[in-house]
Amino acid sequence: MIVGEQKPIKEILKMTAPHHKLLVLGCGTCVETCFAGGEDEVAALASLLRLASRKDGRSLHIEEFTVERQCEDAFIAEAAEAVARNEAVLSLACGAGVQAVARRFPRFRVLPGVNTTFIGVLEHRGVFTEECSGCGDCQLAMFGGVCPFSRCAKKLLNGPCGGSRNGKCEVNADTDCAWHLIIERLTALGRLNELRTYVPPKNWQPSLSGGPRRLIREDHIL
Amino acid sequence: MSRTFRLFIFYCTRAFENEAEFAEFPTAADPALEIHAVPMACSSMVKDLFLLKALEAGADAVTVWVCPEGACRHGEGNLRARKRVQRVQSLLDEIELDGRRLTFFHLAPGDRSSVMEILREISGALVRMGKNPAGIRKDRLEKTGSPQQNILKKPKTASKPNLDKGEPIHDRR
Numbered sequence: 001m002i003v004g005e006q007k008p009i010k011e012i013l014k015m016t017a018p019h020h021k022l023l024v025l026g027c028g029t030c031v032e033t034c035f036a037g038g039e040d041e042v043a044a045l046a047s048l049l050r051l052a053s054r055k056d057g058r059s060l061h062i063e064e065f066t067v068e069r070q071c072e073d074a075f076i077a078e079a080a081e082a083v084a085r086n087e088a089v090l091s092l093a094c095g096a097g098v099q100a101v102a103r104r105f106p107r108f109r110v111l112p113g114v115n116t117t118f119i120g121v122l123e124h125r126g127v128f129t130e131e132c133s134g135c136g137d138c139q140l141a142m143f144g145g146v147c148p149f150s151r152c153a154k155k156l157l158n159g160p161c162g163g164s165r166n167g168k169c170e171v172n173a174d175t176d177c178a179w180h181l182i183i184e185r186l187t188a189l190g191r192l193n194e195l196r197t198y199v200p201p202k203n204w205q206p207s208l209s210g211g212p213r214r215l216i217r218e219d220h221i222l
Numbered sequence: 223m224s225r226t227f228r229l230f231i232f233y234c235t236r237a238f239e240n241e242a243e244f245a246e247f248p249t250a251a252d253p254a255l256e257i258h259a260v261p262m263a264c265s266s267m268v269k270d271l272f273l274l275k276a277l278e279a280g281a282d283a284v285t286v287w288v289c290p291e292g293a294c295r296h297g298e299g300n301l302r303a304r305k306r307v308q309r310v311q312s313l314l315d316e317i318e319l320d321g322r323r324l325t326f327f328h329l330a331p332g333d334r335s336s337v338m339e340i341l342r343e344i345s346g347a348l349v350r351m352g353k354n355p356a357g358i359r360k361d362r363l364e365k366t367g368s369p370q371q372n373i374l375k376k377p378k379t380a381s382k383p384n385l386d387k388g389e390p391i392h393d394r395r
Contacts, residue, residue, distance in 0.1 A: 009316045040271060047274035052317040054356040219309040222301055 001030040001121070002094040003128045004114040005217070006041065013052055015111045016090060020059050022049070023086040024113070025079055025101065026066030027093035034128055035217055036114045037092025039066040045092070045113065061086075070097030076104045083108055126220030135202070142199065144185030149202070151178035157199040227348045228256045228357070229341075230276040233287040234265040234303075236295060237329040238337070251341035265289070266299030273310045273324060280357040283344055285325045293330075300328065320351055 006012075016022055024046045032038025046062045053060035065082045067075045070093035079101075083089055088109040091098040094116040102110040118130035133150040140147055153171035154161055160179030163170035167180045186192045231244070244259045258281070262268060265288035276284045286307050288300035304326055311321030325347075327340050 009313060013317070040269070044269075044271045044274055047271060047278055048313055048317060051274065051277055051314075051319055051356040055317065055319055219305040222298055222305075 001033055001119070002096070002116060003034045003118050003120045003130070004031050004036045004094050004116045005034070006036050006045065006092070006114055007112070009045075009048060009052070012045070012090065012111075012113055013049070016049065016060075016088070017058075019086075019088040019109075021061045021063075021086040021088075023063045023065060023079070023082050023089045024049070025070065025082075025089050025091050025093070026064075027068075027070040027091075027097050028066055029069045029071075031093055031097075031114055033122065035126075035220060042066050042092060045090075070094075071100050073100065073104060076101055080105075124221075126217045128216075137202070139199075142194065142197075143182045144189060144191070146178055146181045146185055148178050148182065151176075151181075157202060225254050226256050227254055227282040227345065227353065228258065228280050229344060229348075230258045230260065230279075230281040230284045231287060232260045232262060232265075232268050232272065232276075232284070233329075234289050234300070235261050235263060236293070237265070237287050237289040237331065239331050243334075243337075247337070247341055251338050252345035255341065255345055264294070264296050264299040265303035266294075266296060268303045268306055270306055270310045270313075273307070274313075277314075277319070277323065277354060277356065280354070281323075282351075282354045282357065283323045283325070283348055285327065285340070285344060287327050287329045287340075290328045290330050319354070319356055322347055322351065323354065 024042050026032070026039055026042035027037050028039065032041075035041060042064050046064045049060065050062055063082055063086055065079050067078050069075045070091060079089075083105050086108075088111060089101060089105065090111045090113045091101050092113045093101070094114065095112065096116075098110055098112045098114075102108075117128075119132040119134055120128045120130040123129045130150055132147060135149055138147075139149075148157060148159060149155055152159060152161075153169050153175065156179065160177065160183070161170075164177035164180050165173075167177055169175040169177045183192065183195070186194060241259065241261065244257050247257055248255045258276075260272075260276075265286065268286055273284050273286070286303055288294075288303050291300065294300045307324060307326040311324050313321075314324060315321040325340075325344060327336075329336060329340075
């Protein structure tokens with residue numbers, strides 16, 4: 001799923017300040033799972049915005065609506081009437097959802113309420129880990145179902161680097177060494193000899209990160 | 223401006239058992255307190271939305287009472303409640319509504335002296351902070367229903383569209 005986190009409330013307040021009628025539009029798929037933009041988050045954010053505007057003596061009418069998916073036009077259309085009643089849309093979807101809503105309603109200002117972070121998995125409640133870079137050329141079959149592009153801090157295609165300790169990455173001790181996992185998986189599958197094949201360099205854009213990113217929602221973990 | 227302060231108490235029924243006592247509290251602790259009590263089967267039921275809605279509905283302060291540490295019958299309910307309260311406190315600080323309007327206390331059943339102490343503490347803090355500047359006015363509140371009704375109001379969600387219809391979808395403006 002796509003993992004994101006809600007933008008800081010001060011940034012949202014600044015973005016929405018010029019508007020007096022605002023639709024907070026949720027997305028019931030990925031961002032709901034990571035507690036960033038589902039129905040509950042829409043209601044809580046709307047409540048917080050109302051409190052902030054009342055405190056400042058500002059007139060702000062907020063409408064709340066959540067669609068199943070903001071990245072699909074058929075679902076977005078459900079919000080058309082609600083959009084029409086407002087001046088702007090604060091979308092709590094990922095970047096794709098925000099753009100899809102903006103495309104559907106070109107005469108309305110569509111504001112992003114979520115920072116889209118990565119494609120990842122729910123490791124355990126409140127902890128999400130990046131596991132896919134969306135490189136467009138998946139080679140997971142070669143690596144036993146563990147992606148070295150997104151999970152190895154050095155993005156080695158012919159690993160391991162030799163720096164891991166007790167199965168953990170030397171760049172970040174909280175991160176599992178991807179090559180440790182690859183070797184474990186291929187050994188279990190009886191296919192370790194496949195690693196003898198040289199993997200040529202991949203033509204891919206430089207990464208923005210020094211390894212897999214992690215989003216921790218402190219209030220959901222113990 | 224009225225000197226009465228509206229206090230919402232979200233409480234775990236294991237931490238505080240005698241609901242009838244709420245009626246006596248304003249007299250015993252501070253007559254200026256108008257108490258609205260919301261019982262919970264476990265404090266883990268408390269959500270950020272409920273706490274924010276209480277402030278929207280006119281609460282000047284909100285307090286969450288949970289059972290003592292290690293005494294939650296569901297194991298971790300009071301720990302989860304504490305984390306949620308902390309998150310909402312920081313959000314209130316960010317919008318400059320003052321996170322101290324929201325408090326959290328562990329209570330043992332029957333510990334009436336702690337209850338009185340907590341209420342006096344909240345009352346003192348409210349005198350310093352003043353009324354909630356973002357709370358709904360009482361005249362509007364009477365039109366929109368009771369504070370409890372406001373808290374539980376459900377937002378709108380789209381029904382699942384029928385994707386089999388295959389009809390073109392246009393902006394209906």
